[in-house]
Amino acid sequence: MPRVFIPPLLRSLTGDVEEVTVDAKNVRQVIAVLESRFPGIESRLCDEDGLQPGLSVAVDGNISSLGLLQQVGENSEVHFLPAIGGG
Numbered sequence: 001m002p003r004v005f006i007p008p009l010l011r012s013l014t015g016d017v018e019e020v021t022v023d024a025k026n027v028r029q030v031i032a033v034l035e036s037r038f039p040g041i042e043s044r045l046c047d048e049d050g051l052q053p054g055l056s057v058a059v060d061g062n063i064s065s066l067g068l069l070q071q072v073g074e075n076s077e078v079h080f081l082p083a084i085g086g087g
Helices: 027-037 041-045
Strands: 003-005 019-021 055-059 077-082
Touching: 027 041
Parallel strands: 003 077
Antiparallel strands: 003 019, 055 077
């Protein structure tokens, strides 16, 4: 099952759990499973349009441009990261 790494700023919602495995096929399902285990986490990760502004998701080390639609595999690693801007 995909492994999800909980960012430090959200660990207050998870009882300091840093990593969980979930049964999911895409990022939207990952977040739904997280919400069922840790109520309130979805609103910290998502708004009505997708991921919260300033938040990115990396699957298997690659920042996704698909957001919630990004597929995850059986052995994927999922990280929620603050978006990095540059100029």
